[in-house]
Amino acid sequence: MANFKQKSTHKIHLKPLCLIILMVIMVNLMGVSLTFGAWSDNDFNNYLTNYWAFEEDGTNIAIDNRGGNNFTVGNINATGGINGNAIFRNSTAIIQSQFNSGISGADARTFVWWVGNFTVSGTDSMISIGAESANDQWSLNMRSAESDYQIEGNGAANNWDLGVLNDDIAAQMIAVTYNGSNVSWYVNGTHFDSNWTLVYTTTNSPFYLGQNPTGGQDFVGWIDELAIFNKSLNFTEVSDLWNGGGGLFLNPATGLNLNSPANNAKIAIDNLLFNCSATLEGTTIENMSFWHDGTGTFHRNLTVDLAGSTNETVFNLSQQLLTSTLWGCSLTRSDDVEITGGVNRTVIPQLVTVNTETYANETTEGSDERFELNLTMKLDGGVIDSSIFYFNNTAYTSSLTSTGTNYSIANTITIPGVDSQANQTFFWSLVLEDGTNINTTSNTQTVNNFGIDDCSSFTVPILNLTLRDEADETLLSANSTIEIDLSINALDETTTVANFSKSYVNVSNARVCLQSNLGSARYSLDSTIKYFALDYATEYYNIQNFSLTNSSVPKEIDLLDLKSADSQEFKITYKDDSFIAVPDALLNIQRKYVSDGQFKTVEIPKTDVKGETLGHLVLNDVIYTITVTKKGKLLATFDNIIAECQNPSLETCEINLNNFAATISPNDYTVGNDLTFTLTYDRSTRTISSTFTIPSGVPSTMVLNATLYDNLGTNQACSDTLSSSAGSLNCVVPVNLGNGSVVTTLYKDGNQVGQAYINLAQDPKDLYGSSIVFLGLFLMLTLVGVGLSDNPMITGVFLLIGAVLSITMNVIGTGTSAFIGAGATILWLVIAVVLVLIKGAKRS
Known part of the structure; x- marks a missing residue:
């Protein structure tokens, strides 16, 4: 089966009688890839707007089988044409019509027609479209003197002469395509040129066959198979229509259409529906067939005998095909003429x-x-x-x-x-x-792409650095320098995405920006920041493994620089549990600002291969805490450090740190996302404390909040806030809140990272100190003496009364430890009393 039949032995008389035949075929496709038909990939019916086959024998009405724009003609001769009948034009007959093809303004279009048995004398117009006025008229001509073809635009104002006139006057196929600005010309499938420019604006234009709009340039010969498409056909499509001289012709008068699925449709194999419809007049349909290429040969799969019925027919077909497959439909008329659907389509099974x-x-x-x-x-x-x-x-x-x-x-x-x-x-x-x-x-x-700069061009900030005096935190700008060396890596640190380096001179602020928002992307950021000023020490602030996301930036970092007059350089060495030097560790040096009651990061140097680095400290007068981190992990914490050096001018000042001297073990910390922290409570001072470290070295706003644990949960007991990469938070619960419980919550940049429930009730030891044991024994023995009797039962009862009084006076605690474990006072007392009562009962 082919897409279209070359009509030579049959004359098909198709007259409109509406018989809609719906063929719905349910097919399970699993796919075979093959090639069929010249138009298998180009569904011309989708683009065809008008089509005159000139098959009307002996009439003067040319039927537009597609667009319904019929017009009066001269003689439609049954003996000529490339495909059955044709219209024969001579100097005594003019063909004129005006219609709307549905193609508007400068939209793309293509004209295709066949000519033959022509005699060229002068300039002969085959087809003209539009009135002879600016930008509205085409005239498609043959010229004898020049022996060429011509497109005449706007009269003679814009002519295009091209090609050599084909001497074969038997039959030629002419195609003219327009893409909205340029025109291409084809003769017998050969492309001539595409350089002619035309502006076409009219939608509803006069249309002439065999003559120009002014009544001249008569064409003598036959014209057949005239089609207008609303697309600028390409070279392959025009070649398909030429078909090596045999031509491929539409049969639109049958109304045989492939309705669904659309060409190249992708449909699940369990929901694949095929639909075809047909309309005939003056004859009946004997049967309709469904075709597909499932075996390498385009073949008929199923034929439905309709026997002239006008009823809708639905039937099912089960196939097993795996890949893209061609399909089509055909019908057989009552006079045994078979008509195809004109176009084959591809379905892609899912x-x-x-x-x-x-x-x-x-x-x-x-x-x-x-x-x-x-x-x-x-x-x-x-x-x-x-x-x-x-x-x-x-x-x-x-x-x-x-x-x-x-x-x-x-x-x-x-x-x-x-x-x-x-x-x-x-x-x-x-x-x-x-x-x-x-x-x-x-x-x-x-x-x-990952664009990064100093915020001169890009606008998404990630770092904002401010240089300040370490003592009073005033801005430093004159004679100051901030140098940044920064790298951004993939999370696995195997790929460097971007590098950035810059020196900021005589400014107190340095900024770094990205070109665009990060979206959901995540990166790791490392940076070394060097800063100094006139009469100030040169210090370093290192950032390691900072998680760079949309939600984690921008970051504000204060670079606190110590005056040279106050600074003493210390060589600081860090070793692990095995006294092995640890390289590439960050030493977060925090200075206590007594007036604020806070520790703030003043420097973050990094150790070398010997585990050594330099720090700039104030001798004797300042308390420091140093936390050691590496690659996001807390290694040790050293607090209450006072920098001492006996002879700074004669010897190197040193601080040696190792894990055995650490004041807080890493095991005492809770580890979070780029955060390690503790939560503790001192009952004697009613102080809730949190010591925290951010291993990357990038500061965050840390908030410690304690709220009274009651039905409302709105009575805040105390709160403390600190923006730093390490430090301590302290919160004292007022005595007037009593001995209830509080909910203590730790926040990092507004996100909850830790929580604890603390019982404020005082421990007996806090009330009575070391006298608690004596008071307990005295109370118990006094009551025993009062209840001394030769009846052990009475003695046991008084022992119980003594225990109750001890608990009431808070001499004996009532926490979990009072009932469980080696120090469970109440548990052992109850056991002793029970034994006494048992003994007394036996005695009685």
């Missing part, structure tokens, strides 16, 4: 149904992005064995899990670098157990 695809529409190079796919297998017996994820043509192995026919597939990849913003294509390739490959529909993700 063996899987994609339920969800999850991914970020936009990201930035170097970020770790996750792509997730959830699908259902539609092919009976088909099992997905593995999956490969392709991102910008790079393959990544996917993780795959399944439950029955449902599959979940996921990939997390580091987005490759780009020079500028780019839309990267990605898809999954599914491999079935039988080796069949199924590719999912491609999607795109916008990838931004």
Whole structure:
């Protein structure tokens, strides 16, 4: 079966009688790839607006089989034409019509027609469109003297002479395409040129065959198969119509259409519906056939005998096809003439149904992005064995899990670098157990390049550094310098996404900005910041493994520089539990500001391969805390350090730190996201404290809040706030709140990171000190003496009364430890009393 039949032996008389035949075929397709028909990839019926086949024998009405724009002609001769009848034009007959093709203004269009048996004398107009006025008229001519073809635009004002006139006057196919600005000319499938420019604006234009609009330039010969398309056909499509000289011709008068699915439709194989319809007049339909190419040869799959019936017919067909497949329809009339649907279509079976695809529409190079796919297998017996994820043509192995026919597939990849913003294509390739490959529909993700600067061009801030005097925290700008060396890496630190270095001179502020928002991307940031000023020490502030996300920036960092007159340089050495030097560790040096009651970071140097670094401290008068971190992990904390050096001018001042001298063990800390902290309570002073360290070295706003634990939860007991990369928070609960309980919460940049419930009730030892044991024994023995009797039962009862009084006077605690463990006072007392009562009962 071919798309169109070359009519030579049959004359098909098709007259409109509406008989709509719906053929709905339910087919399970699983796919075979093949080639059929010249128009299999170009559905011309989708673009055809007007078509005159000139098959009307002996009449003077030319039927527009597509657009309904019929017009009066001279003689339609049954003996001529490339495909049955044709219209014969001579100097005594003019063909004129005015119609609206539905193509508006300068929209694209194509004119195709066949001519033959012509005699050229002068300039002969085959077709003219539009009145002879500016920008409205085309005249498509043959010229004898010049022996060429011509497009005449706007009269003679814009002519285009091209090609050599074909001497074969038997039959020629002419095609003229217009893409909205340029015109292309084809003769017998050969492309001449595309350089002629025309502005065409009219929608509803006069239309002339064999003569120009002013009544001249008569064409003598036949014209056949005139078609107008609302598309500028390409070279391949025009060549298909030429078909090596045999031509491919539409049969639109049959009304035989392929309605659905659309060409190249992608449909799940369990929901594939085919629909064709036909209309005939003056004859009946004997049968209609469904065709598809499922075996390598285009063949008929099913024929329905309609026997002239006008009823709608629905039938089902089950097929097993795996890949893209061509399909079409044909009908046989009562006179045994077979008519095809004119166009074949491709259907792409979907063996899987994609339920969800999850991914970020936009990201930035170097970020770790996750792509997730959830699908259902539609092919009976088909099992997905593995999956490969392709991102910008790079393959990544996917993780795959399944439950029955449902599959979940996921990939997390580091987005490759780009020079500028780019839309990267990605898809999954599914491999079935039988080796069949199924590719999912491609999607795109916008990838931004990672632009970074000093905020002179870019506007998304990540760091804002301010240089201040360490003692009074006033700004330093004159004769000052801030130097930044910064790198941004993928989270696994195997790929560097961006580097930035800059020296800021004579300013108190240094800023770093990104080109664009990070979206959902996450990175790791490392930086070394060097700062100094005239009469001030040169110090370093290091940042290590900071998690860079949209929510974690911008960061405000105060660089506190110590005056040279107050500064003493110390060599600080750090060693671990085995007294082995630890390189690349950050020493976060915090100075206590007594008037504020807070510790603030004043310097963060980094150790070298010997575990050594330099710190700038004030001798004797300042209390320091030093926390040691490396790659996001807290190694040790040393508090209450006073910098002492006996002879600074004669010897190197040193501070030696090792884990055995650490005041707080790392095990005492709670570890969070770039945060380690403690929460403690001192009953004697009613003080809640938190010591924290941010291992990356980037400061955050830390808030310690205590709220009375009651029905309302709104009575705040106390609160403390500090913006630093390490330090201590202290909160004293007022005595007037009594001995209830408080809920203590620790926040980092507004996010809760820790919480504890604290009982404010005083411990007996806090009330009575070391006298608690004597008071307890005295009370118990006094009561025993009062209850001394030769009856052990009476003695036991008084022992119980003594225990109750001891608890009431808070001599004996009632916490968990009073009932459980080696120091469980109440437990042992109860056991002793029970034994006495048992003995007394036996005695009695």
